[in-house]
Amino acid sequence: MNKRKVVNIVAEVLKYAILIAGAIFTLLPFLWMILSSLKTSAEITAIPPSLFPKVPQFSNFAEAWKSAPFPRYIFNTLVVTIISTAGVLVTTVLAAYAFARLNFPGKKLMLSLMLATLMIPGEMLIITNFITITKLKWINTYQAMIVPYLASVFYIYLLTQFFSQVPDALYLAAKVDKCNDFKYLIKIMIPINKSPITTVCILNAIGCWNSFMWPLLVTNSKEMRVLSYGLMQFQTENGSSYELIMAASCILVLPIVVVYLILRKYVIEGVTQSGIKG
Known part of the structure; x- marks a missing residue:
């Protein structure tokens, strides 16, 4: 050797x-x-700590579920996640197609200005968004949590790069067949770029599901809490019941982990294809 x-x-x-x-x-x-989350209160506070519970306490999940209105929290989170992701998908696909395929005055300047906004810290945008939401009297409403995040410059730029990789010959051939831009987008561009579009949906859904700071600012009633905010309040109300806090944390994490595991191949394909030129 x-x-x-x-x-x-x-x-x-x-x-x-x-x-x-x-x-x-x-x-x-x-x-x-x-x-x-499967331990007793004594086991979770024992010194030295043990890794595995002696007898799994699955009742912790039922008790945590009853200790707070988690069904309402999940419903609110699903509403915000689904509508926000659908909105981001529509605005991202349409804007990316316009920047990648259409020619209009000021296109490069507009894209450059949009990319420049990525340099602005998100905390600064929270202040202006909160002032706008307050003036619209949207505090403690679904639209307050959804509307400010119906578009993403980063996702628009990401999909623009993918759409730009599609050969011009396909677009010209579609025009010869009298195919309009919208039909070309639906029939050709979206199917070809299924993986990156799915990646955008998954990443945006994860971000919405885990969102904490913005819902904390624009909601002030128990009925409008999302899961992350509800978990913080649950921790405050059950500070010494660590096993219940861990069980509630599992309730928060499990759904999005399952979704990611099911669709992870699209995320991997979307990332690995990002450096490939058509």
Whole structure:
């Protein structure tokens, strides 16, 4: 075995060792949360701590579910997530198609100005958005949590790059067949770019599901709380019941994790294709 082969083997071993270590550090908090949600109050506060519960306490989930109006929190979160994601999908696809395929005066300047807004800290936008929402008297409403985030410059730029990779020959051939731009978008562009569009939907849905600061600012009643805000209030009301807090955290995390695991191949395809030129 020559020296070069030994170096390659050592490099491979180190690479996988680093990947495994990274995976363990990433998954360990989630594993601890799940196992802690199945412990008793005495086990979760025991010193030294134990990793596994002696007898899994699945009743913690039922008790946590009854301790707060989680069905209402989930309903509010679903409403905000579904409508926001649908709105972002429509605005992103239409804007990306316009920037990638259509020619109109000031197109490059407009795209540059939009990209420049990405340099503005999100905290600054929260202030102006809150003032606008207050003047519209939308506080404590669904539209307050949805309307300010119906468009995303980053997602528009991302899809613009994908749409630009589609060969011009397809567009010209469609025009020869008397296909209008909207039909071309629906029949050709969207199916070709299914993976990046799905990636945008998943990432936006995850962001909406985990949103905390904005719902905290624009809602002030228990009926309008989303899951993340409701979990914080649940933690405040049940500060010493750590096993219930962990069970409630599992309720918050589990749905979006399941959705991601089902659709993760589209996210991977969307990311890996981002560097490919058509």
